[in-house]
Amino acid sequence: MAExxxxxxxxxxxxxxxxxxVGWRLQEAGLSTLIVDRDGQIPKASWAAAGMLCPVSEAxxxxxxxxxxxxQSAKMYPEFAAELEAASGASIDYTSDGTTLVAMDADEVRALRRLFAFQKECGLPVSWESADALHERLPMLSHLAVAGVFAPxxxxxxxxxxLDAARSAFVAAGGRWLSDDCNTVRIHAGRVVGCDIGDHRIDCSTLIVAGGAWSGRLAxxxxxxxxxxRPVKGQMLAIGMDPNAPLIDSTIRGRRAYLVPRPGGRLVVGATSEEKGLDDxxxxxxxxxxxRGAYELLPGTYELPLLETWCGFRPGTPDNLPILGPCEVEGLVFATGHYRNGILLTPVTASAIARTVLDGAAPEVLAPFSISRFQTRA
Structure with missing residues (x-):
């Protein structure tokens, strides 16, 4: 038990x-790293996520x-995916086939045009599609779809x-994993000196808070x-398409739902957004x-089998932005509060937080996301 x-x-x-x-990057850099994950549970947000990498369509x-x-994180993904797959020996099914935003009526067209104008103003790569162009590219889409925006x-x-690959890469790099609760962080004279895990005291000079929806519970x-x-509940489901003739082969987003195809015919449908605490x-x-949202976009889903239902808990913050980087307590670093964007922001977070620990200072990219923005000033 001692080791x-x-x-x-x-x-x-x-x-x-x-x-x-983050642990994988730190282990690669030569720092001995211990991950403490409460009760060995699969982290809800990571496991439940649809896996969309959509900074443009979700702008x-x-x-x-x-x-x-x-x-920035999306740009890092191809190299990040290749490195992670090599380190873990497992595929993460990174797919670069674009996302389509779909409007179903005049009100949705007006809203989509406003978003499209904002995207173009930001210099983002998007194209407007008429109903004819939309249905030519997505023939199984509902005939009620009247316009779309394609984000390639x-x-x-x-x-x-x-998630599986990240954990495997961390362990393969020599990282240690402890399935237990971190009871409390120990701080002395303005710096981290360790933490208590179960009945054990551990000394360390750096502690990274990456507990997702549970991050606020660390004593x-x-x-x-x-x-x-706060936890924001998201319910999701999966439908089984014919793997030889899938209804779609790229992500589509409507007002009520988004649809994300997977290899083998699995179609992920998400997601609700509920302020219900940890009600699972x-x-x-x-x-x-x-x-209903899936049927409105793809009527062909009506006859398909329901494969799975699940829910997860997004770690939401008051301004819906993540909490990243160091604080006034030396050695205490935050990597949490990613809300809907944890999967998208994984490469940039892992890189920037690792650099924070290794260099003793946060990269400039983290400046807008410091926890200091929530601190009350007299």
């Missing part, structure tokens, strides 16, 4: 894709910093395979450094909304 508790250089609290890839008018970070650089990945943090994170029940209403 797993040998003192590491870095402790990461949370073993989702963020924690695992929001008031989130320019997040758009810039997402674009919005890609996708299998989030569950990404021992000063009140002003408790991350203001699958509801009839949630499934109805998703199935």
């Amino acid at each position: 797993p508790f040998a003192n590491p250089d870095v402790v990461i609290v949370g073993g989702g894709v963020i924690g695992a890839t 929001h008018f008031t989130e320019r910093e997040l758009l810039d970070l997402g674009l 650089q919005d890609h996708r990945v299998d989030a569950r395979k990404l 021992g943090l000063p009140k002003e450094l408790v991350p203001p994170i 029940r699958i509801t009839a209403g949630g499934m109805y909304d998703l199935l």
Whole structure:
């Protein structure tokens, strides 16, 4: 029992894709790293995610910093995926076939045109498609679809395979994994000195908070450094398409649902957004909304088998932006609060947080996402 508790250089609290890839990068750089993941549970957000890499189609008018970070991370994905697959020996099904936003009526066309204008203003690679062009490219799309926007650089990945590969790469690099709760972080004289895990005390000089929706529950943090994170429930489902004749082979997004195809005919449909705490029940209403949204976009889904239902918990912050980087406590680093964008932001987060630890200072790209933005100033 003694060896797993040998003192590491870095402790990461949370073993989702963020924690695992940060740990992998740190191990590669020569720092001994221990990941502590509560009760060995599969992290809900990582496991549940649809795996869309869509900074362009999910661009929001008031989130320019997040758009810039997402674009940088998306650009990193091809090389990141290749490195991770080589390190883990497993595919993550990174696919670069674009995403289509679909409008079904006049109101949706007006909203889509406003978004399209914003995307063009930002210099993003998008094209407007008429109903004829849309149906020529997506023949199984509902005949009610009247217009669309195609974002060729919005890609996708299998989030569950990404999670497995990240964990495998971390362990293969020599990282240690502990399936337990981190009870408290120990801080003395303004710096991290260790943490308590179960009945064991571990000394470390760096602790990274990467616990997703559970990040705010870590004891021992000063009140002003408790991350203001809430769980946002998302229900999802999967439908089985004919693998030899799938209804679609690229992601499409409508007002009520998004549809993400997988190899082998699996079609992921998501997602609800519910302020229900950690209620993990699958509801009839949630499934109805998703199935209705899928049918409105692809009527052919009506006859297809329902394969799976599940839910996850996005780590939401008050401004919907992640909490990234160091703080006034030396050695305490945040990598959490990614909300809907954890899978997209994995490469840039892993790289930037690793550089923060290795260099002792955060890269400039993390500046807008410091926890200091939530601290009350007298």
